[in-house]
Amino acid sequence: xxxxxxxxxxxxxxxxxxxxxxxxxxxxxxxxxxxxxxxxxxxxxxxxxxxxxxxxxxxxxxxxxxxxxxxxxxxxxxxxxxxxxxxxxxxxxxxxxxxxxxxxxxxxxxxxxxxxxx
Amino acid sequence: xxxxxxxxxxxxxxxxxxxxxxxxxxxxxxxxxxxxxxxxxxxxxxxxxxxxxxxxxxxxxxxxxxxxxxxxxxxxxxxxxxxxxxxxxxxxxxxxxxxxxxxxxxxxxxxxx
Numbered sequence: 281x282x283x284x285x286x287x288x289x290x291x292x293x294x295x296x297x298x299x300x301x302x303x304x305x306x307x308x309x310x311x312x313x314x315x316x317x318x319x320x321x322x323x324x325x326x327x328x329x330x331x332x333x334x335x336x337x338x339x340x341x342x343x344x345x346x347x348x349x350x351x352x353x354x355x356x357x358x359x360x361x362x363x364x365x366x367x368x369x370x371x372x373x374x375x376x377x378x379x380x381x382x383x384x385x386x387x388x389x390x391x392x393x394x395x396x397x398x
Numbered sequence: 399x400x401x402x403x404x405x406x407x408x409x410x411x412x413x414x415x416x417x418x419x420x421x422x423x424x425x426x427x428x429x430x431x432x433x434x435x436x437x438x439x440x441x442x443x444x445x446x447x448x449x450x451x452x453x454x455x456x457x458x459x460x461x462x463x464x465x466x467x468x469x470x471x472x473x474x475x476x477x478x479x480x481x482x483x484x485x486x487x488x489x490x491x492x493x494x495x496x497x498x499x500x501x502x503x504x505x506x507x508x509x510x511x
Contacts, residue, residue: 312497323501373441377497389441389497
C-alpha cells in the first residue's frame with residue numbers, strides 16, 4: 281500500500297519551454313502533497329506544500345510564478361516549471377500523506393523526475 | 399525553526415557488521431521522526447519511524463532509538479548486507495507544521511561484501 285507514482289521519470293527540453301510533472305497517489309487519498317527539489321549529493325529541499333482544493337504554500341525563496349502547483353483532486357498534484365532555464369535542471373520529487381497535514385503521518389515518496397534543460 | 403543535523407556523511411562497513419547513523423534536532427516540539435532510504439535515481443523510501451511517546455522501535459534488522467531529553471535519535475542496522483548500501487536520511491516534524499518534514503543532510507552507507 282501507500283504507492284505514489286510520479287511522471288515523467290525523465291525529461292529533457294529546450295530552454296524557455298514549460299514542463300509539467302504529475303504526482304499521483306495510487307491506493308490512498310492524499311489530502312496533502314509535498315514537492316521537493318534535490319541536487320546531486322544533497323538533501324531534499326522542500327519547495328511547497330499542496331493541499332487539495334486550496335492554494336499551495338511555498339517555502340521562502342521559491343518563486344510561485346515559476347513553479348506552479350495544482351492539487352485539483354485527492355489523488356493528483358501537478359508541478360509546472362514555467363519558462364524553464366538550465367538552472368532549473370534538477371531532480372524533483374513529490375510525496376503524499378494521508379490524512380494530510382498531521383505531524384506523525386508518514387510521507388510516501390514518488391520516484392522523482394529528472395529534469396534537464398538544454 | 400527546526401534544524402536537523404545528521405552524522406556521519408559517509409559510512410563504510412563490512413558485510414555483517416552493524417551500522418549506526420545519528421541525528422540531532424533543535425526544536426523540542428518535534429514529535430515525529432522518520433528514516434528514509436534512497437537508492438540512486440529513486441525517491442526516498444520510508445524504512446522506519448518513531449513518535450515522541452516511544453523510546454525505541456525495531457523492525458527486523460532495523461531499529462531506531464529516540465532520546466527526547468538530548469534531542470537526538472539514531473538508526474541502527476544490524477547484520478548489514480550489500481543491498482543496504484544507499485543514502486539514508488533522517489527527518490523531523492511537529493504537530494503544527496502541517497506535516498512538513500525537516501531532513502538531515504544524509505548518510506551514504508556503503509556495505510562491502
